[in-house]
Amino acid sequence: MKALCWKGKNKVQVERVDEPSILNPRDAIIRITRTAICGSDLHLYDGYIPTMEPGDVLGHEFMGEVVETGPELKKLKRGDRVVVPFTIACGQCYYCKHDLWSACDNTNPNAWMMEKLYGYSGSGLFGYSHLMGGYAGGQAQFARVPFAEVGCIPASWLRKIATSTLETL
Amino acid sequence: MAAENCDINAGDVIAVWGCGPVGQFTIRSAFMLGAARVIAIDRFHERLRMARAAGAEILNYAEVDDLIEELKWVTGGRGPDACIDAVGLEAHGSGLAAAYDDYKQKLKLAFDRPTVLRQVIQACRKGGVVSIPGVYGGMLDKIPFGSAFGKGLIFKMGQTHMHRYTAPLLKRIQAGEIDPSHQGGTGSVAGGRSGVAPTSSHPHSSTCRSYESYCDVSRSRWLIVPMCSTLGPRAQFDSASQ
Numbered sequence: 001m002k003a004l005c006w007k008g009k010n011k012v013q014v015e016r017v018d019e020p021s022i023l024n025p026r027d028a029i030i031r032i033t034r035t036a037i038c039g040s041d042l043h044l045y046d047g048y049i050p051t052m053e054p055g056d057v058l059g060h061e062f063m064g065e066v067v068e069t070g071p072e073l074k075k076l077k078r079g080d081r082v083v084v085p086f087t088i089a090c091g092q093c094y095y096c097k098h099d100l101w102s103a104c105d106n107t108n109p110n111a112w113m114m115e116k117l118y119g120y121s122g123s124g125l126f127g128y129s130h131l132m133g134g135y136a137g138g139q140a141q142f143a144r145v146p147f148a149e150v151g152c153i154p155a156s157w158l159r160k161i162a163t164s165t166l167e168t169l
Numbered sequence: 170m171a172a173e174n175c176d177i178n179a180g181d182v183i184a185v186w187g188c189g190p191v192g193q194f195t196i197r198s199a200f201m202l203g204a205a206r207v208i209a210i211d212r213f214h215e216r217l218r219m220a221r222a223a224g225a226e227i228l229n230y231a232e233v234d235d236l237i238e239e240l241k242w243v244t245g246g247r248g249p250d251a252c253i254d255a256v257g258l259e260a261h262g263s264g265l266a267a268a269y270d271d272y273k274q275k276l277k278l279a280f281d282r283p284t285v286l287r288q289v290i291q292a293c294r295k296g297g298v299v300s301i302p303g304v305y306g307g308m309l310d311k312i313p314f315g316s317a318f319g320k321g322l323i324f325k326m327g328q329t330h331m332h333r334y335t336a337p338l339l340k341r342i343q344a345g346e347i348d349p350s351h352q353g354g355t356g357s358v359a360g361g362r363s364g365v366a367p368t369s370s371h372p373h374s375s376t377c378r379s380y381e382s383y384c385d386v387s388r389s390r391w392l393i394v395p396m397c398s399t400l401g402p403r404a405q406f407d408s409a410s411q
Contacts, residue, residue, distance in 0.1 A: 012377050014376060014377065037380060039189055042380075043257075046259065048259065048280055085331030085335060086331060087328055091332075096332075099330065101333060102329060102330050103330075150332065153336060153339065
């Protein structure tokens with residue numbers, strides 16, 4: 001697939017990279033239909049965020065269509081159109097249970113790096129340096145979304161949202 | 170979350186630094202949560218115009234001598250009840266402090282330029298709230314912590330807890346209370362049109378150029394840059410990006 005890759009300070013390039021695949025049972029693969037360049041992407045572009053490596057796929061604001069689901073996903077279906085939150089949360093740890101999703105304890109595989117700098121690590125983020133988990137971002141054709149049922153709200157559920165609250169979903 | 174962190178009471182005056190997409194939605198959220206007045210601070214006329222359309226009073230920091238004095242003046246000498254830093258680590262500013270931050274960052278002595286953070290601390294009323302949705306990364310220098318302590322400020326900040334807000338915000342969009350589209354539409358908050366982002370849309374093929382342009386200060390009235398891969402099937406993407 002094609003993806004926008006960070007190549008160094010003030011340099012980005014559309015390159016061919018491997019397509020993502022399901023790695024964990026609660027992953028989904030999203031075919032991206034729309035994505036955005038956020039002001040925070042400029043911090044990466046300008047070279048202010050450490051632990052970026054040439055070839056890293058950028059993008060943390062994206063939406064698209066589910067094309068593949070891991071075996072433990074129960075509600076998300078192929079063809080669902082979803083908006084993906086930029087913070088990745090497991091939905092089961094102490095912080096997720098306390099409604100502090102961006103502090104999720106289980107989604108940054110490089111937490112040890114953050115712990116050295118910050119004491120504790122926050123959640124993993126899409127396309128935002130290896131310090132934040134090294135996840136490939138959404139300025140690409142496809143992205144792997146871990147814990148896809150935690151936070152991704154399919155358009156088909158919108159009517160339900162209008163008459164209910166998050167808890168009942 | 171930036172506005173919610175301010176624990177707004179009816180009648181409060183909220184000052185928002187930065188009128189990009191975060192600032193624009195913060196202004197509208199502050200009104201929604203009961204703020205009587207919102208003062209929006211930026212230097213780009215386009216962004217300030219959007220803030221004014223949402224009902225905010227505007228302040229162009231490049232056109233005032235002393236921003237803190239100005240804020241004191243327009244709040245009856247007390248200062249805003251809450252100050253929101255919707256700018257973060259790449260702040261622009263004027264004066265000696267801004268130049269100092271700029272050089273330090275260029276010399277790789279610091280990740281962040283905390284110009285706005287210093288201002289929000291200085292400007293906030295005693296016992297008020299400093300809310301920081303703007304991103305910071307490293308060790309910050311010359312932060313007036315004595316001022317924060319002396320005035321008993323409350324600090325709230327952090328990456329947004331996206332999962333907490335997605336459903337309730339979608340609900341408000343569906344109810345027509347928020348309109349995130351550029352066109353404005355029918356949504357109205359505090360009497361103002363609430364249309365906000367995006368402001369510039371591009372095909373994938375011009376993505377690299379989009380980064381350059383977005384970065385270019387002369388064009389940074391752009392709020393957010395969506396890339397539409399009208400594509401659908403892969404083949405279309407390929408042809409679009411060649």
